[in-house]
Amino acid sequence: MIDRLNASLNFYQQALNLRDERQKxxxxxxxxxxxxxxxxxxxxxxxxxxxxxxxxGSTEGNxxxxxxxxxxxxxxxxxxxxxxVSNLMYRxxxxxxxxxxxxxxxxxxxxxxDNAVHYQAxxxxxxxxxxxxxxxxxxx
Amino acid sequence: xxxxxxxxxxxxxxxxxxxxxxxxxxxxxxxVAGPDGQPYRAKHVTFEMxxxxxxxxxxxxxxxxxxxxxxxxxxxxPGNPAADDEGYVSxxxxxxxxxxVNMISAARSYQANVEVLNTNKSLMLKTLxxxx
Numbered sequence: 001m002i003d004r005l006n007a008s009l010n011f012y013q014q015a016l017n018l019r020d021e022r023q024k025x026x027x028x029x030x031x032x033x034x035x036x037x038x039x040x041x042x043x044x045x046x047x048x049x050x051x052x053x054x055x056x057g058s059t060e061g062n063x064x065x066x067x068x069x070x071x072x073x074x075x076x077x078x079x080x081x082x083x084x085v086s087n088l089m090y091r092x093x094x095x096x097x098x099x100x101x102x103x104x105x106x107x108x109x110x111x112x113x114d115n116a117v118h119y120q121a122x123x124x125x126x127x128x129x130x131x132x133x134x135x136x137x138x139x140x
Numbered sequence: 141x142x143x144x145x146x147x148x149x150x151x152x153x154x155x156x157x158x159x160x161x162x163x164x165x166x167x168x169x170x171x172v173a174g175p176d177g178q179p180y181r182a183k184h185v186t187f188e189m190x191x192x193x194x195x196x197x198x199x200x201x202x203x204x205x206x207x208x209x210x211x212x213x214x215x216x217x218p219g220n221p222a223a224d225d226e227g228y229v230s231x232x233x234x235x236x237x238x239x240x241v242n243m244i245s246a247a248r249s250y251q252a253n254v255e256v257l258n259t260n261k262s263l264m265l266k267t268l269x270x271x272x
Binding site: 027028030031032033035038041088113116119123126130131 | 143144147151155186187199249263267271
């Protein structure tokens with residue numbers, strides 16, 4: 001029963017996780033807008049979400065070290081990787097700047113606002129999903 | 141998400157330090173002698189990305205404050221006690237235009253990061269009330 005509940009929320013959980021991660025990446029871009037040589041980062045949300053849903057919440061394959069097991073009775077362990085994003089890419093600058101910085105503030109602001117709204121939308125979806133489940137469990 | 145606070149916070153403090161240096165330059169634009177007896181030299185901060193080892197995203201930090209090596213302004217003023225043998229006074233190499241531009245740029249960046257911080261804060265508070 002509990003794993004069913006988990007499965008029904010997994011998609012939203014992964015989406016929210018990735019939105020959070022993207023928020024972090026975009027914040028870092030804005031923070032480094034004046035750092036010489038800094039290259040703006042971002043990732044393709046769609047493909048990352050695809051992968052995350054396929055992985056189904058397991059931490060495997062996100063760059064974390066796996067524990068070596070020397071006996072069949074050892075419990076396999078996996079260290080959490082650095083974030084759930086597997087393919088962090090560089091933005092292609094529309095205008096080169098002299099100091100090698102590729103942050104375009106307008107673009108970052110727009111992406112940031114877009115991501116924040118999507119994050120809220122995801123929260124809203126989870127809330128209504130939870131409320132639906134709660135309602136289904138009411139005795140009347 | 142707490143990490144985002146660190147990133148924006150580091151940017152705020154870095155930009156504030158840049159603003160400090162700019163204020164110091166502007167204030168000393170006419171200082172003919174500093175503690176070492178030499179005219180004041182304009183200072184500039186250098187930013188550097190501040191990422192934890194193995195991480196590809198991170199905040200920003202001030203890696204150093206460098207002194208401008210451009211020549212001092214020289215002004216003919218034989219009556220001035222700070223004048224040299226030829227009657228010239230060396231004045232700081234502060235470029236007021238450059239400093240103003242730096243100041244505006246720092247203020248704008250500071251504002252942008254405050255906005256980022258506020259947005260993230262409200263998102264986080266919303267996350268805490270998830271499912272209610």
